[in-house]
Amino acid sequence: MEEGVQVMTTLKDIAKEAGVTVMTVSNVINGKYDKVSKSTVETVTEIARRLDYVPSATARSLVAKSSRLVGVLLPATKDEGIFLSTHNVAVIGVIERLLREKGYYLLLRGVSAAEGVSGTLRSWNLDGAIFIGFLDSEIQQMRASFDTPLVVLESYAAHGDFMNVRLDDRRGGYLATHHLIQNGHRSIAFVGTHKSERGVDRERYEGYLEALREAGITGDPVTLLSHAVSYSNGVEAGTKLRREHPEVTAVFATADQFAVGIMDGIHSLGGTVPDDLSVVGFDNLEIAATSRPPLTTITQDLNRKAATAVDLLLQRLQSKRDQPGETILDVELVERKSVRNLKPA
Amino acid sequence: MEEGVQVMTTLKDIAKEAGVTVMTVSNVINGKYDKVSKSTVETVTEIARRLDYVPSATARSLVAKSSRLVGVLLPATKDEGIFLSTHNVAVIGVIERLLREKGYYLLLRGVSAAEGVSGTLRSWNLDGAIFIGFLDSEIQQMRASFDTPLVVLESYAAHGDFMNVRLDDRRGGYLATHHLIQNGHRSIAFVGTHKSERGVDRERYEGYLEALREAGITGDPVTLLSHAVSYSNGVEAGTKLRREHPEVTAVFATADQFAVGIMDGIHSLGGTVPDDLSVVGFDNLEIAATSRPPLTTITQDLNRKAATAVDLLLQRLQSKRDQPGETILDVELVERKSVRNLKPA
DNA sequence: CTGAAAGCGCTAACAT
């Protein structure tokens, strides 16, 4: 029993044992059997197995241009971790599996705005990267410092230089608002983030306006904007809505966290959802199904999103061919219990 | 504007530009200023910045024994992704942050029982690894194929060869059951997994028995065992409990998924929690706070768990000193609304 | 079919 530092078996070890050159062993390991005699293949293979040989990824990556390493980067602050939504989690899970199936490794990394991204990306010689959850401005800025093949999720950043996979947010906003209108609502508020921060919200807002316009609803709609998506900002919006805008009968929130917060805000003031206020969210997180009441919201195909991202990246890696700059995924309305039908039966 | 493959700046480039040797540049980059004249340091530093130099981690890892890469491995099947619980997600988030702070990189990897683990672990020359969510038997088996410093979360596998960070599961089981007893319950069922599969459940079961014994409750308690932790297995247990064990007034479930499932199972049969059945779970996942009714459960300090794991690993990496084989984290009862007080006021 | 030489980017050890 050896103790202490692990001693790796190398090609050299096998070569010595087999009485051949390192080169020959390398060829066997890499399956280039046409360059090696059958008997040599057998001996070498046997010895490799016996010595429990594992190729050194670092050595390979040094000599080849490829590292078979893909970076998945998420926003992070120095003090907080990553992984905000259940959502992203699921996406990363799928990404990991797909990459693994294709023989790639996944380097997970939180990126704080302060430190650059280029260190990580370039020092490991990443074959590619996937960005999740960054603001458009951050993406543009980060993109400047490296040119590894890149797929970005949920962004409206100009996509001259990378591939973009996102939802049809505008349609989502339209669907949500249209649903409220169909249920007889006319005074529908909008709760989201300042549109400069998330392109996603700007689009959802456009969809919202479109539905309003289509229904001939004019006038300034009530619009409540926060700087970040959070439950507590939702609560705040909910209380504000009840206190200051009694005429509003429904609200479209651009995130389920907002929506659930709004509902709780209403409840805390003695109101009821959907009786006093109808709410539609966006994302269909787990909390949407378990909230009270269960939240009507806009959903998407998570697996498909992750799969699309990985596919695009790998295709790009394998065949230098250019891929479409933007892939837009469809969304759907999930009807639950947070919308009241105002129309007479 | 260059197009195509990224060309990395190397020490050689800088050396040429500065008119010095690669070695000198290396010394400057690594901050060994005592070996280089002040003026050289300045020129080299300037050129490095101008050329946007980033050291090659792969080259470094090849020559050094250290790769500054830590593997976080989770169970996965070929068809399913990783990331079962909200829980693990949070833990990984914290681990990532701590590793990053210390200058380490995180390789995220799902491991299916079929493929070995040694390939990943050894080909990347990982400095260390953290295992999350594996069965004890899997750990023992995997451990055989490599001897990288290892921290294992939530396991009762013999810890001769690695560090173990886990909860005081026994106390958790005791606390949960004791709470039910204090609320006047005498007929308390146990819902968990077959104890051979998760050591965690065996311990929680022991704690459960201990509380029963202490209260002088004898006789065979109702015990419902599944093969895997899941909501649907919980629902099944809940319906079974209501149909076949009407004498049972309370249940301790070893996982919140079970507990929430049980509650829904009861509800689906027209029963009410906690009026018809009191339920205590374990883990304090997000669903515990948002379930109906909110679930009384056993909680733990997630941050502390992750931090402990990383600390142990890094200490082990930095000073070859041996660390305690097992670190046991405390647990607490979180009281919510799923337990009915049977005692007269 | 097999070997020899060179080099990927970097650093440790020993010169100078």
Next chain:
DNA sequence: ATGTTAGCGCTTTCAG
């Protein structure tokens, strides 16, 4: 204070 040599484990030429 700087340079030289050597080598980490591997693959890509180019020779035999």
